[in-house]
Amino acid sequence: MDHRTAVIILAGFLGAGKTTLVNRLLSAPDMDGSAVIVNDFGALNIDAERLGEASNAVYSLQNGCICCSVQNDLLAQLESLARRRPQLKRILIECSGVSDPERIIQTLAYPRLKQLLRLDGVITLVDSSHHLTLEGDYARLARAQTAAADVLLLNKTDLASAAQLDELRQRFTRQNPRALLHECVQAELPDALWRTPRHDEPSASETAHSHAKAHSELFSSWHWQSAGRFDSTRLRRWLAELPAALLRLKGLIRLDNEARPFWLQQVGGRCEFHPAQQNEQPMHLVFIAQSDFNGQNTLINKLESCLLET
Numbered sequence: 001m002d003h004r005t006a007v008i009i010l011a012g013f014l015g016a017g018k019t020t021l022v023n024r025l026l027s028a029p030d031m032d033g034s035a036v037i038v039n040d041f042g043a044l045n046i047d048a049e050r051l052g053e054a055s056n057a058v059y060s061l062q063n064g065c066i067c068c069s070v071q072n073d074l075l076a077q078l079e080s081l082a083r084r085r086p087q088l089k090r091i092l093i094e095c096s097g098v099s100d101p102e103r104i105i106q107t108l109a110y111p112r113l114k115q116l117l118r119l120d121g122v123i124t125l126v127d128s129s130h131h132l133t134l135e136g137d138y139a140r141l142a143r144a145q146t147a148a149a150d151v152l153l154l155n156k157t158d159l160a161s162a163a164q165l166d167e168l169r170q171r172f173t174r175q176n177p178r179a180l181l182h183e184c185v186q187a188e189l190p191d192a193l194w195r196t197p198r199h200d201e202p203s204a205s206e207t208a209h210s211h212a213k214a215h216s217e218l219f220s221s222w223h224w225q226s227a228g229r230f231d232s233t234r235l236r237r238w239l240a241e242l243p244a245a246l247l248r249l250k251g252l253i254r255l256d257n258e259a260r261p262f263w264l265q266q267v268g269g270r271c272e273f274h275p276a277q278q279n280e281q282p283m284h285l286v287f288i289a290q291s292d293f294n295g296q297n298t299l300i301n302k303l304e305s306c307l308l309e310t
């Protein structure tokens, strides 16, 4: 019998629904004895903050990507978790939206981790409404994410057309025929797809991939904080005019006279607010844009003009 702690890697491009899936898995009945490592590319780990509201088994790795700049931190975190908590059943690794999961598979193949951990599977989420619009290096990164998958979750089917779904099915059947394809909304994943191990032991050839381009060449990220609160009408107007080169925006905001803060989520031209738990923190937002985007100052100036006067 294999007594090593199981590891499941959750990957997928920015905003595909990884945190939505982790949230769902955290409330599954047999998730006791599981831990989640959450990586965010930005300087603030919004995903870990959001998940931390639901579970105290969440560990954060931030300010870089676990597939490259904070890969050593991942190795140390995994080793420390497995040694400190040998009774741990499972570790979920939520990659940042810019991670290449093959690099994480490579990390798990290090002998000192391999004796403690076994990789059960790579689940890659795809934003079905947005995936086909990715181009160039962004499309290549998304392709690396889907190529590494044992299970491919076509998420956000509520936002995708029948033609988009058809093209995605054909594309993935061609590109990664060994992956199980599942279509869903809000990352709804049947238990059998994540409870059943699917990944073969990583081999040397499998781990010999090279990185196409450094993340800093593709993405820029910055964060913003304020002790104030927004006028919701002005903020909504600002959100409606965000440039396409801004790939992801998320964080904690306060609106008008509302007592509770909200989690703001913006991706693929869509925006959502979800109530946050009691949170004493000031507003803070993380931005991830294409590296050639140079409108950061204008964007922030306009954002600050949405603040209520104090």
Ligand SMILES: Nc1nc2c(ncn2[C@@H]2O[C@H](COP(=O)(O)OP(=O)(O)OP(=O)(O)O)[C@@H](O)[C@H]2O)c(=O)[nH]1
Pocket: 012, 013, 014, 015, 016, 017, 018, 019, 020, 021, 047, 096, 097, 098, 155, 156, 157, 158, 159, 184, 185, 186, 187, 248, 250, 265, 266, 267, 272
């Ligand atoms: N309409 C729709 N929205 C969804 C679905 N799944 C997730 N979302 C929304 O998409 C946004 C991004 O979801 P997340 O789960 O945060 O995505 P993520 O992959 O963790 O994002 P990053 O970590 O920033 O890459 C949130 O506003 C979700 O509520 C879906 O099936 N349909």
